[in-house]
Amino acid sequence: MSAPIPATRPSLAVWKFASCDGCQLSLLDCEDELLGVATQLQIAHFLEMSSAVVEGPYDLSLVEGSVTTATDVDRIHAIRDNSKRLVTIGACATAGGVQALRNFADVVEFADAVYASPEYIDTLATSTPISAHVRVDFELRGCPIDRRQLIEVITAFLAGRTPNVPNTSVCTECKRRGLTCVMVADGTPCLGPVTHAGCGALCPAHARGCYGCFGPTPNPNIASLAGWLRRCGMDDAGIGRVFSTFNVADPDFDEGRRYGH
Numbered sequence: 001m002s003a004p005i006p007a008t009r010p011s012l013a014v015w016k017f018a019s020c021d022g023c024q025l026s027l028l029d030c031e032d033e034l035l036g037v038a039t040q041l042q043i044a045h046f047l048e049m050s051s052a053v054v055e056g057p058y059d060l061s062l063v064e065g066s067v068t069t070a071t072d073v074d075r076i077h078a079i080r081d082n083s084k085r086l087v088t089i090g091a092c093a094t095a096g097g098v099q100a101l102r103n104f105a106d107v108v109e110f111a112d113a114v115y116a117s118p119e120y121i122d123t124l125a126t127s128t129p130i131s132a133h134v135r136v137d138f139e140l141r142g143c144p145i146d147r148r149q150l151i152e153v154i155t156a157f158l159a160g161r162t163p164n165v166p167n168t169s170v171c172t173e174c175k176r177r178g179l180t181c182v183m184v185a186d187g188t189p190c191l192g193p194v195t196h197a198g199c200g201a202l203c204p205a206h207a208r209g210c211y212g213c214f215g216p217t218p219n220p221n222i223a224s225l226a227g228w229l230r231r232c233g234m235d236d237a238g239i240g241r242v243f244s245t246f247n248v249a250d251p252d253f254d255e256g257r258r259y260g261h
Contacts, residue, residue, distance in 0.1 A: 010059035010158060013045035015079055017065025017072055018099060022144035023090035024048040024064050040158055056082040066092040066099060073133055080134035083252045084231045085157055088130045089150065091143040091246040095215055098143075100127040100249035104257075107149050127249070139164060143213040143246040146198050146208060150255045166197045169217045170210050173201035182209055191242060194220035194256075211245065216252035226259060236260065 016025060027034065028049060044054035056065055061083035062128015067073055080086055088094050096103065102110060103126045111118035138151055140163075140225030149165055156163040166172070170192035174181065182188040182204050192201070198214045222243075229239050243253045 009040045009042045011044040011054065011056070011183070012154070013056065013061045013079075013083065013223050014043075015045070015050070015060040015063045015065075017063065017076070017090040017130070018068040018092070019065030019090065019097065019259075021048060022063070023066070023093075026089075026144045026147045027062070027150060030151055032149075037151065037154055037158075040102050041154075044052060046152050058083045060085045060087065060153055060154070061132050062154075063088050063093050064090050066096045066129060066134055068099065068104035068124055068127045069122060070124065071122075072124075076133050085135065085137045086130075087138045087140060087153055087157070088136050089140045089142075089145050091141065091213065091215060093130050094139045094141050094250075095247040096127045096129050096248055098248065101244065101248050102127055112213075129249075140165065141215045142198055149198055167218060168197045169193055170195045170197055170199065170201055170204070170214070171174065173197050173199070174204050177201055177205060182207060182231060183228060183232060187232045189229050189234055189238075191225070191244065193217075193228075194222060194225050212242065212253070213246045215247040215250055218252075220252055222253070222255040226256070 014027065016024065043049065044056070044058055055115065061079055063079065063086060067076060091097050092099070107123060107125045109121070111121045112250065115121055131139070138153060140149060152165060153163045176191065179201060183190040186207070188209045189213035192204060192210035194217055195210050195212045196214040196217050203210050226239050236259040240257055243256030244260065247253050248257060
């Protein structure tokens with residue numbers, strides 16, 4: 001039997017900054033689960049789903065995307081002030097995203113190379129995570145996020161508890177699924193030992209190495225993994241490249257990124 005609909009439902013808002021919208025689409029992809037959650041809360045602001053907007057304040061805000069303009073800075077402060085709880089979703093919001101490659105180059109040169117009239121481009125020199133600007137109550141990693149973890153986060157905040165999201169590596173997910181280690185058995189480069197769990201070991205389950213899209217585990221041993229990657233045939237430039245993708249600006253992956261320089 002379904003739970004009764006509360007007389008006064010908590011409000012949910014979903015916001016987009018610099019991103020591809022993939023994490024918001026993960027929420028829409030929840031389908032049946034989303035219908036159940038929607039009976040317990042009011043989706044007050046979610047432009048990916050509906051143009052109908054209910055004014056805040058909001059009980060829970062989900063924020064996708066990184067901060068890349070001065071307008072973004074003002075906007076995220078306004079959202080934080082208008083939200084009881086704020087959760088960042090995805091690699092862009094938690095680490096700056098792949099667009100944070102600009103942080104290690106000259107953004108003016110990029111603009112000159114890409115745009116016919118770069119003088120009209122108004123952008124910051126860096127792409128930064130939401131936590132660099134405002135207080136964040138929880139970070140949900142992934143590129144994109146896992147929809148099951150997203151539902152867990154939403155229901156946890158509705159229940160007033162801490163989300164039950166694992167803080168281990170992808171290797172633990174491989175073990176739980178009974179998968180053979182692709183790096184040990186096949187010599188396939190894999191970032192699983194230093195990557196946060198959450199994907200369900202999706203890539204290793206298809207005999208591919210982990211790409212690190214869920215970001216670093218706490219205190220990752222990058223130097224040790226670099227030794228394994230060399231034994232798999234990678235040189236320092238290759239090691240630098242595999243750490244320069246979804247979470248390139250995460251400080252815990254910086255040691256890996258610098259192998260390429």
